[in-house]
Amino acid sequence: MSSEELDVLVIGAGVSGIGAGCHLTMKNPGHSFAILERRPAMGGTWDLFRYPGVRSDSDMYTFGYNFRPWTERKDIADAKDILKYLSETAAEYGVDKKIRYQQSVTGANWSSSKKRWLISVSREDTGETYQISCRFLITCTGYYDYEQGYLPEFEGYDGFKGTIAHPQHWPEDLDYTDKKVLVIGSGATAITIVPSMAKTAEHVTMLQRSPTYIFSRPAIDGIAVWLNRLLPDKLAYKLLRAKNALLSLFIFTLSQRKPEKVRKFLRDMAAESVGPDVDVDVHFNPSYKPWDQRMCLIPDGDLFAALRAGSASIVTDQIDRFTPHGVFLKSGESIAADIIVPATGLKVQFLSGIELRMDDQVVPHKELLNYRGMMFNNLPNFATVFGYTNASWTLKADLTCDYVCRLLNHMEKHQYQVAMPSVDHSVKHSQFDDMTREPIVNLSSGYIQRALNDIPKQGSRAPWRNHDNFIKDMFSIRYGKIEDGVMTFD
Incomplete structure (x- = not known):
C-alpha cells in the first residue's frame, strides 16, 4: 500500500471543506494539505440534492464565508447559485487544485509513536487503496448519511x-x-x-x-x-x-x-x-x-x-x-x-461512518465529549466542523477553521507535536469532576432523537458545552486563549 505524508488532511469538499482549505491557504501557507472528497464533484449537500427548488434555508450573508462577500441580489439562494459561489471561491484561493475526487476514507488511526493520523483511503474510480499520514486531521463530512435518508416502514x-x-x-x-x-x-x-x-x-x-x-x-x-x-x-x-x-x-x-x-x-x-x-x-x-x-x-x-x-x-x-x-x-x-x-428526514451519521482508532483501538463515536463544538476529549490533533442548528452553518465553520489555523501556528511556534483537550487535565485547574454529559445537539427533532446513542456528547459546562451562540463563540473561540488550562500539548 502506497503512503503519503501531509501536514493537514481535510475530509470533505462541501461548504466546510472548501472553507477549511481557504483558511489554511490564507493563514498557514507553510503547511501542506489536501482535501479528499468521495463524490466526483465539490459542493457536498448542494451537489447531492437535485429536487425541485432546492435552496439555502438561511440567508447568504451569513451562509457565505466571512472572507468572501456574497454579491448576488437574492440572499435566499438556490443550489445552482450556491455551487457557483463555492466553485468561484475555491478557484480564487487555489483550493480547487487541492481537492482529490472519488477518494473514500475508510478509517483513521492515531499513532502515538509517530504522532500522526494514519488515514486509509480507497479510490472509488479504480478500487486502489493507499494511506496518508498527517499531523492534523479536519473532518468536514456534515452530519447525515449521503447514501440514504430516513424512511419509516410504511405498510404497502x-x-x-x-x-x-x-x-x-x-x-x-x-x-x-x-x-x-x-x-x-x-x-x-x-x-x-x-x-x-x-x-x-x-x-x-x-x-x-x-x-x-x-x-x-x-x-x-x-x-x-x-x-x-x-x-x-x-x-x-x-x-x-x-x-x-x-x-x-x-x-x-x-x-x-x-x-x-x-x-x-x-x-x-x-x-x-x-x-x-x-x-x-x-x-x-x-x-x-x-x-x-x-x-x-x-x-x-x-x-x-x-x-x-x-x-x-x-x-x-x-x-x-x-x-x-x-x-x-x-x-x-x-x-x-x-x-x-x-421527504421524511435525514439519517444522522457522524463522520460519514468513518471508524476512529487510537493506537489500533476503536474509539466509539458516542464516547466522544465535545470541546468548543469542534474538538473532542483526549482525541489528539483532530477537529470537526459542525455548524449551528439555530443560525447559518458557515458562521460556526468559519470560527472553527480560524481556531484550527491559530492552533496550528501556535503548535509550530512552540514546537508542539500534539494538541489535545482533556477533561482530566482541566479538573486539576477547575471543578469539572461533577460535570454531567448531555446530547451534543439540543433539539427534539426526530432525526436527532433517533441518533442520540451513536453521536458524541457535550458537557454541562464550558468549554465542554456547545453554546449554539455565535456572539459567545466569537469571543471564546476567535479571541480566546489557545492555552486555556484545558488544551494540553506535547
Whole structure:
C-alpha cells in the first residue's frame, strides 16, 4: 500500500471543506494539505440534492464565508447559485487544485509513536487503496448519511404503482406536469419542494404527521440592496452579516424566553398569508415550543402563496398504509397520487461512518465529549466542523477553521507535536469532576432523537458545552486563549 505524508488532511469538499482549505491557504501557507472528497464533484449537500427548488434555508450573508462577500441580489439562494459561489471561491484561493475526487476514507488511526493520523483511503474510480499520514486531521463530512435518508416502514409501500421520488436521489428525468403529487413531511425539504412542484403539477398535497414552525422573509433583503449601493462590497457584506447573525440570535433567544409570544407571531403570520380556507391551528401550530426543533424559512411566503392559490393543500394526519394509487390515512381518508415524495428526514451519521482508532483501538463515536463544538476529549490533533442548528452553518465553520489555523501556528511556534483537550487535565485547574454529559445537539427533532446513542456528547459546562451562540463563540473561540488550562500539548 502506497503512503503519503501531509501536514493537514481535510475530509470533505462541501461548504466546510472548501472553507477549511481557504483558511489554511490564507493563514498557514507553510503547511501542506489536501482535501479528499468521495463524490466526483465539490459542493457536498448542494451537489447531492437535485429536487425541485432546492435552496439555502438561511440567508447568504451569513451562509457565505466571512472572507468572501456574497454579491448576488437574492440572499435566499438556490443550489445552482450556491455551487457557483463555492466553485468561484475555491478557484480564487487555489483550493480547487487541492481537492482529490472519488477518494473514500475508510478509517483513521492515531499513532502515538509517530504522532500522526494514519488515514486509509480507497479510490472509488479504480478500487486502489493507499494511506496518508498527517499531523492534523479536519473532518468536514456534515452530519447525515449521503447514501440514504430516513424512511419509516410504511405498510404497502412496495405496492404503490406510481412513481416514488426520494429527495436525496431525485430522478433527473421526472416529469410531474399535470400530475397529482403527494409530499410526505413538514421539514425544510418538504416546504421547498411543495411550492416549486405546484407551479406545473396538477396538484400537490403536503402530508405532515405534525406541524412545523414556518417563518417567511423576503428573498431579496431591501437593506442589503441599499447598503450595496452605498458601500464597498466588503464593508456592506460585513455589516449585513453582523445584522443577520444578530437577528437570528435575537429570534432564537426570544423563542427561548417568550415562546408563546413567538408562537402567536408565527401563527398570525401564517393565518394572514394562507387565507381563511386553511386551518392554521391544525396545520401551523406545533405542540412543541419554537426552536425546540429547527424553524423553517420560506422566501417570499412561497408555500403560503401556493396554499392560498389552491395549487397545493396541506393535510395533518398519519399514514395507515400505502395503496396502489396513493395512501390511506388513519383518519379514514385517502389521498390519490401519481407521484409520492417521501421527504421524511435525514439519517444522522457522524463522520460519514468513518471508524476512529487510537493506537489500533476503536474509539466509539458516542464516547466522544465535545470541546468548543469542534474538538473532542483526549482525541489528539483532530477537529470537526459542525455548524449551528439555530443560525447559518458557515458562521460556526468559519470560527472553527480560524481556531484550527491559530492552533496550528501556535503548535509550530512552540514546537508542539500534539494538541489535545482533556477533561482530566482541566479538573486539576477547575471543578469539572461533577460535570454531567448531555446530547451534543439540543433539539427534539426526530432525526436527532433517533441518533442520540451513536453521536458524541457535550458537557454541562464550558468549554465542554456547545453554546449554539455565535456572539459567545466569537469571543471564546476567535479571541480566546489557545492555552486555556484545558488544551494540553506535547
